[in-house]
Structures are given as C-alpha cells and as structure tokens.
Amino acid sequence: MSDFSFWIILQNLLLATRWTILLSLIAFVSGGFVGLLLLLARVSHSKTLRVLSIGYIELFQGTPLLMQLFLFFFGVALFDIEVSPWVAAWLALTFWTSAFLAEIWRGCVESIPKGQWEASESLALTYWEQMRYVILPQALKIAVAPTVGFSVQVVKGTALASIIGFVELTKAGTMLNNVTFQPFLVYSLVALIYFALCFPLSWYSKRLEGRLNVAR
Amino acid sequence: MSLVSIRDVRKSYGAQEVLKGVSLDVGRGDVVAIIGRSGSGKSTLLRCINGLETYQAGAITVDGMAVGDGKTDLRTLRRHVGMVFQQFNLFPHLTAGENIMLAPTVVVKEQKGEARAMAEALLEKVGLAGKFDSYPSQLSGGQQQRVAIARSLAMRPTVLLCDEITSALDPELVNEVLKVVEQLASEGMTLILVTHEMRFAREVGTKLVFMHQGRVHEEGPPKALFANPATPELAQFVGHQN
Numbered sequence: 001m002s003d004f005s006f007w008i009i010l011q012n013l014l015l016a017t018r019w020t021i022l023l024s025l026i027a028f029v030s031g032g033f034v035g036l037l038l039l040l041a042r043v044s045h046s047k048t049l050r051v052l053s054i055g056y057i058e059l060f061q062g063t064p065l066l067m068q069l070f071l072f073f074f075g076v077a078l079f080d081i082e083v084s085p086w087v088a089a090w091l092a093l094t095f096w097t098s099a100f101l102a103e104i105w106r107g108c109v110e111s112i113p114k115g116q117w118e119a120s121e122s123l124a125l126t127y128w129e130q131m132r133y134v135i136l137p138q139a140l141k142i143a144v145a146p147t148v149g150f151s152v153q154v155v156k157g158t159a160l161a162s163i164i165g166f167v168e169l170t171k172a173g174t175m176l177n178n179v180t181f182q183p184f185l186v187y188s189l190v191a192l193i194y195f196a197l198c199f200p201l202s203w204y205s206k207r208l209e210g211r212l213n214v215a216r
Numbered sequence: 217m218s219l220v221s222i223r224d225v226r227k228s229y230g231a232q233e234v235l236k237g238v239s240l241d242v243g244r245g246d247v248v249a250i251i252g253r254s255g256s257g258k259s260t261l262l263r264c265i266n267g268l269e270t271y272q273a274g275a276i277t278v279d280g281m282a283v284g285d286g287k288t289d290l291r292t293l294r295r296h297v298g299m300v301f302q303q304f305n306l307f308p309h310l311t312a313g314e315n316i317m318l319a320p321t322v323v324v325k326e327q328k329g330e331a332r333a334m335a336e337a338l339l340e341k342v343g344l345a346g347k348f349d350s351y352p353s354q355l356s357g358g359q360q361q362r363v364a365i366a367r368s369l370a371m372r373p374t375v376l377l378c379d380e381i382t383s384a385l386d387p388e389l390v391n392e393v394l395k396v397v398e399q400l401a402s403e404g405m406t407l408i409l410v411t412h413e414m415r416f417a418r419e420v421g422t423k424l425v426f427m428h429q430g431r432v433h434e435e436g437p438p439k440a441l442f443a444n445p446a447t448p449e450l451a452q453f454v455g456h457q458n
Binding site for chain 2: 113115116118119120121122123124125126129133134137138141
C-alpha cells in the first residue's frame, strides 16, 4: 500500500510534536505574562482599567479560539500585513490563554480573606504594597494547581493551529494520513501523543490540589 | 485637647443608620472600653477611626489629623493608629517575626537589621521570645493574637484600636492576651477597646462607653457606671453579663 512503516510514521509524528510543545510553552509563557497584567488591571482601583480588562477577558473567552486564529491569520492579511502561521498561532494563543489565566487568577486573589486586606491596610500599606507582600504571595500558592490544570487546555488548543498551516502534531498527522491512507493508525498515534503530553500535567495538577488541601 | 475627637458622626448602610450622631473624646493615655449589644454600632465606630469605614456626617480627628475628609492621607493616619482584630488576621505566609517586620520595612523603609531587633524586642514584650520563626499556623490563638498586637506596635502608634480581640479565643487563652493589653495600658498607651470582657473594662478602663442603637447611651468612669447605671438599658446589659 505504501512505503511508510509504522516507525517512520511515529518518528515523523514525534518530530512534529516538538513544535506542539514549543508552541504550547511559548503561548503559556507569553499568555501568563499578559494574563498577569490583565489580572492587575482587573483587580485595580481604576474603573477604566477594570472595564478594559473585563472587556478583553469576555471577548476572548466568549469567542472560539478558531475564530481568533482566523482573524489573526486571514484578517490581518487584509491590511496587507504578512503574518506567518507561527506568528498568528502565537498571537491568538497568547490572547486566548491570557484571558483564561487572568480569570483563574482573579478567583485566587478574591479567595484571600477580607481580613488580610484590612490588617495590611491598617498597617499603612498602599494598595500595591498589599498586593505585592500580602495578597499575591498567598494567591500564588492557591493558583498553582488550576494554572497547571489549564496548561492542558493550551496544549490541546495548539491543535487548531494546524488549520492555518502550522505544522505541529495534528497537521503532521493529517499530512501522514494523506500519503498513507491509514487514518485509524495515524490519528490513534496522534491522540496517544497528546495524551502522553497532557496526562502528566493533569495528574500533577491533581496532586498539587491534594497537597494544598492537606496544608489547609 | 483630646487625642481622638469624634463629633456627631453618622453612618448608614443604605437605609439603615448604624451610627446616629456619636460624639466621644479620648485623651492621651486613656483606656476607653466600648461595650454594648451586637449591632449597637461599636465595631463600626472603631473602624471609622482608622478609615476602614467611611462615614456620612460629622468629624473625627486623631492627633489633629482629620479622618475621612478626603484630604488627610489615610496612610499617614494609619501610621499613628494601630488596630488589632477579632480574627487576628496574621499573614499566614510569613513567620511571626516577618509579620511584625513587614510594615516597618515596607512602609517606613527601616533597615532589616533594625526591624528585626525591634521585632524580637516586641515578641519578648508580649511573652513570645523565641517564636520569631514560627508560622501563625504553629501558634495557639492566644499566641497569634499577641503576635498581632506586637505587629501593630511595630509602627509605634499613638492610639491602639482593639476590636473584640478576645472574642475568638478559647476561654483559657483570654487572660494571656488581656495581660498584654493591661501592660500596655500601664505604660500609658492610649487604647480604645470594643470588648465583652466586663471585668477587664471595669478594672483596666479609665472610661466606659455604653453604646445602644447607634448612640452613646452612657459614658463615665467604669466603676461608677457598673455600680450605678443611670439608664435601664445599661442596667439590663450589665445584669445580663454578670
């Protein structure tokens, strides 16, 4: 039928997996950075900042990631700006990730008891000093487990980048299927590789959650 | 001139008025015990003094600084007004010593070494020498509250506000905290306490304030007031307590 042996298929998929991992990492890091800025705006005293942040979060949470990818890839091209699949995928995933992380982290910040704010306020700390020294250190501890848990969504989200021609795991699978005509084998392998990436993350997230509950 | 002056202060939450024109004078070195039923507005009044709550009418000044007029920097005010809470509110991610050092190093930019020396001295003062490196979760309620007192003293306040600081404690831990407060009183610290400890109010207080339905219903020397309440409400309240 074809000259592609099982091992060659697997080898090619694994090579493409590098790009899935790299895209996930980059999206997660830059999404985390933007998410932190969004969080600070979301919980700040400035109404303008809060409204802008809420608008951003709602917009990117309330639309499909695929539409966001299309807008960055095809939409921007309408303005005669050349966008590579890499850049479009990176940007779309960053915006999408940051919106969700900001919202997850906001929940963590708001779960810190009011007494912590009042005590630090009474000690003459400014709002940002309260955040920096009292609230965020505590919120960070709570945030680790759901943040690691969300990273699973980012890894799976990178699959959509295949549609705009970014050759990562899913796209490689599609290409291999086109030449081998063995969809069941190819996509099973693809799914297994995603699982191998995601399962340790969600397992670790559950473990972190458990550990935190014991400490409380 | 009084150190803390409260003039006809009114505050409401929506339609419900919780402070209906409260006036009170606190002199330097006074130990004022505010008693009253829950909902009488005593905690709210205390929280107005350091700007944790805003009020709608009247005036509060502390050491000449107006509170809540929008002009006085609350940060400056709070360096002079310490507050201790019912639920301790220690920072759980910091050790006892770090809890005490936080405000001096962050707000006043004191040197780490100096702040540490002061924190150790304050811990010794509240009877917790050697607990510098303990986290709040490793301390009993009474010990946590004493750390909280030490923490508020680190800013060298001129007034210390205590909001039912023994109410969340097991009975056998109440005295160790009250002893610290009594020591502060004997050293001349100005104290305003919302409390349910009647014995403490009578023995240590220099002034007793009975609040009822958002007003100062009666005030005067504690011993005289406890012995001869002028109003039936205070008589009943004291009777219930004893």
